[in-house]
């Protein structure tokens with residue numbers, strides 16, 4: 245996530261803090277100051293930092309269970325509205341998603357129970373005190389906050405945890421994309437509710453509502469796209485008629501092919517070996533910087549991923565965009581047999597969407613081409 249700073253790693257997962265989180269800390273410190281000067285200001289900051297420590301534990305709860313099911317957790321980022329765990333290849337079996345989603349709120353419930361055990365029971369907060377004034381009252385405030393975190397996250401506003409639980413339960417009886425569409429629709433209705441309630445009470449709720457609305461829409465779209473790609477293999481959509489480049493070729497050679505052959509992405513071969521890829525963005529950047537005389541060997545990406553014709557596109561779908569590689573060489577037993585680009589997949593999706601919609605008698609709506617990464621949304 246842009247504008248975030250690294251805070252360390254847990255189980256290999258980078259923990260990051262969004263810069264806007266510092267604004268929240270400053271705001272809280274100032275609020276504390278207006279209550280009772282420096283003393284109150286420090287306790288207010290201590291409360292927020294320990295609360296967000298609980299949010300990180302919540303995200304790590306999701307992450308640990310997801311990793312046990314083979315997911316790759318890219319990062320956990322702290323935002324002023326809560327934490328976000330970015331995951332790739334999250335397990336989609338309904339019971340796995342159920343366990344991953346429920347793990348976060350369970351962590352908060354466990355923290356609350358542990359703190360209550362230490363404090364010898366539940367202590368209601370004094371309504372007069374805005375911020376804690378001792379370690380004991382800080383612990384009591386955290387008990388309350390963790391109970392609220394667990395309960396709030398279980399509201400079925402997809403893609404919040406409760407919404408994911410709902411989707412996974414629906415997916416036991418319905419196709420995955422149908423279950424997602426229903427959960428996302430309910431998520432968006434609840435998101436509008438959050439915004440309306442937030443406008444009257446708490447601006448953070450407005451931000452969370454907008455975030456959920458957009459996230460629900462984007463995840464629903466990703467799932468629909470992936471369902472269109474089910475049973476489609478790389479070999480079905482790859483380009484088989486293409487020109488290769490040599491490292492000594494120049495960007496001018498790319499341009500010739502762009503104009504005369506409409507080929508915009510290339511692989512580079514040297515003595516029969518695949519040594520690099522050049523996507524449209526690469527030669528466009530080179531044109532900006534050094535002109536058409538720049539050699540292909542200087543601009544090609546030397547680290548790239550190749551795919552095989554039998555790879556299912558649904559498995560590649562997110563990597564295609566997130567790796568920003570633009571073009572993927574397709575090899576069969578070490579031999580180059582095709583090229584796969586994000587445009588090829590977008591074109592296929594557009595045709596499929598039109599065919600499906602015309603079957604349903606509805607107007608065709610071509611899909612956008614940018615899938616979202618999957619994440620969990622949590623309140624802080």
Ligand SMILES: [Zn+2]
Nearest residue numbers: 348405620622
């Ligand atoms: Zn969560």
